[in-house]
Amino acid sequence: AQSVTQLDSQVPVFEEAPVELRCNYSSSVSVYLFWYVQYPNQGLQLLLKYLSGSTLVKGINGFEAEFNKSQTSFHLRKPSVHISDTAEYFCAVTMKTSYDKVIFGPGTSLSVIP
Amino acid sequence: KAGVTQTPRYLIKTRGQQVTLSCSPISGHRSVSWYQQTPGQGLQFLFEYFSETQRNKGNFPGRFSGRQFSNSRSEMNVSTLELGDSALYLCASSDDRLGSPLHFGNGTRLTVT
Numbered sequence: 001a002q003s004v005t006q007l008d009s010q011v012p013v014f015e016e017a018p019v020e021l022r023c024n025y026s027s028s029v030s031v032y033l034f035w036y037v038q039y040p041n042q043g044l045q046l047l048l049k050y051l052s053g054s055t056l057v058k059g060i061n062g063f064e065a066e067f068n069k070s071q072t073s074f075h076l077r078k079p080s081v082h083i084s085d086t087a088e089y090f091c092a093v094t095m096k097t098s099y100d101k102v103i104f105g106p107g108t109s110l111s112v113i114p
Numbered sequence: 115k116a117g118v119t120q121t122p123r124y125l126i127k128t129r130g131q132q133v134t135l136s137c138s139p140i141s142g143h144r145s146v147s148w149y150q151q152t153p154g155q156g157l158q159f160l161f162e163y164f165s166e167t168q169r170n171k172g173n174f175p176g177r178f179s180g181r182q183f184s185n186s187r188s189e190m191n192v193s194t195l196e197l198g199d200s201a202l203y204l205c206a207s208s209d210d211r212l213g214s215p216l217h218f219g220n221g222t223r224l225t226v227t
Contacts, residue, residue: 032213043118043204043218051213090157094213101147101170102216104157 002027002093004105012111013081021076021108023065023091030096033074035065036104038088047089050074061085086112115140120205120219127226132193135222139186139207145169146188147216148180151202160203163188164210192224200226 003026013019025031032051036044048059055067065076074091091105119138127133139146147170148160159172163182180190186207192199202223206216 034215036216036218041220043206043220044216045218046215049213049215096212099145099162099164099169099210099212101159101162101172103159104149106156 002031002095002100002103004091004093004103006089006091006105006108008108009106010109010111012113014113015083016080018079019077019081019085019110021089021091021110023074023076023105025072025074025091025093027072027093027095031093032096033065033067034092034094034102035059035063035074035076036090036092037061038090038107040087044090047076081110081112083112083114085110115142118205118207118217118219120203120222122222123220124223125225127195127224129195129197129226131195132191133195133224134189134191135203135205135224137188137190137205137207137219139188139205140217143207143209143217144186145208145210146182146186147206147208148188148190149204149206150174151204151221152200157204160190195226197226200224 005024034049035047038044050067058064094102145164147162150158162170166182182188202221204221206218208214
């Protein structure tokens, strides 16, 4: 079975500062990794995904994430945040080799302070 | 393409009643998944349907059920509602390629009183 840990439940950061949201996963098989964002009163939107290949993945809105197999991590970064980045961020994982469910982490609430 | 549509957006029910939520996936998507989102438990997987068959199931009691129609539209039903069933219920669709991302609707907010 897979599991996802997001160590920081809340991250406050000043506008235009860099931010890193941490994600670690546990799995006995190879996995696909995703980051989703949820704005208030909305569903989740895909930010980026890692399927294979380059470990540095670029997504929408200036976000990027790096897959580290040895540390089983997939941290999300942005060099300069905007007020509009205030939202809930979810890391997710699913197995590579079968049509299994997608497991989500508990989420990190990012608050950008003006 | 139109996105995932969930109806209704808001619902208020009384304990003991039952409720049916509806989800229309993105055109061409044959997989539909349902999640329950609460502040305490986060996003919990309920079940996934593909081509009218339940392909995956989460750890919810039998009061929670679902189905999928031949046009890929899906419904989920909760019987004998409990206060703890109050949550945002999210539906997501995807195409049938391994690693395809989920596309979410805006959810149905269910309040049980």
